[in-house]
Amino acid sequence: MSEHRIPLAGVIGNPIAHSKSPQLHGFWLKRYGLSGHYVPLHVEHSDLEQVLRTLPKMGFVGCNVTVPHKEKALALADVVTDRAALIGAANTLTFRADGKIHADNTDGYGFIENLKQGAPGWDATEAPVAVLGAGGAARGVVAALLDAGVPEILISNRTRNRAEKLYDDFGKRLRVVDWVQAGNMIEEAGALVNTTSLGMVGQAELRVPLDALRPDMVVTDLVYAPLETALLKEARAVGCTVVDGLGMLLHQGVPGFERWFGQRPQVDEETRAAVLA
Secondary structure, three states: OOOOOOOEEEEEEOOOOOOOHHHHHHHHHHHOOOOOEEEEEEOOHHHHHHHHHHHHHHOEEEEEEOOOOHHHHHHHOOEEOHHHHHHOOOOEEEEOOOOOEEEEOOHHHHHHHHHHHHOOOOOOOOOOEEEEOOOHHHHHHHHHHHHHOOOOEEEEOOOHHHHHHHHHHHOOOEEEOOHHHHHHHHHHOOEEEEOOOOOOOOOOOOOOOOOOOOOOOEEEEOOOOOOOOHHHHHHHHHOOEEEOOHHHHHHHOHHHHHHHHOOOOOOOHHHHHHHHO
16 A cells, blocks of 8 residues: 655765755745755765665655765766756655666756746847856856857866866867966956856865956856955946846746646745845
8 A cells, every 4th residue: 555655855975964955845835835855965976876876765766966966976877857967966865666766967957947037038049158267067058058049159168178078078168268367358258257156165266357246247156155355246246237146046936846746936026035034
């Protein structure tokens, strides 16, 4: 006999106590009156495979995956979406009824939806976008920007060969710029994206010269602690349209929540307030 099971989901990472995802999904479960729970799961790298094979047996319908498990989660999945394969990492897993693990990456989706909401006037096809950083987060951003029709992406990273790797993987609409020239590439761009951890609480400041910023530009930072980074503060002072990084976290949670709990959640001011509380 199969009695009704309360669907469980969570976020797997190491460390994980700082994650805002449990607050986000908990708020949505309550808002829509759904039965279900979403919990933080601290998992060691060596235990990841065993955990992923065990969770479905405990009533888990899926989970989010964060640092440092995104690449390994992709490798362990049975079914992988095209965008997760392209990005080379998974952040959203769904445990299917047939026992297979389905892996997706919704970071790029979250990034673009956040931009649309925060800068509704931005037209992806109009001008190049300057991207700082070439790590895992940058891969999601680049994939989403190309998908949105951006004509060219200027990409700069402290170690140039990581940026070259992105060029190799994503193709000729990317142009690699030396880190010492990162300030200059802003002149050519209609939007600037920081995908590095520079400017985050406890990290070094972002030291790229910003004197090329113009009021008609959109500037967004994936860092959301602090909510207004030094980059965003300076961009706001110039008159740029500024989009903080919290919205990306909120929007990337939407597809997973819908798959696991059967309800497409809204991202609005109330959602933001609940996660910041």
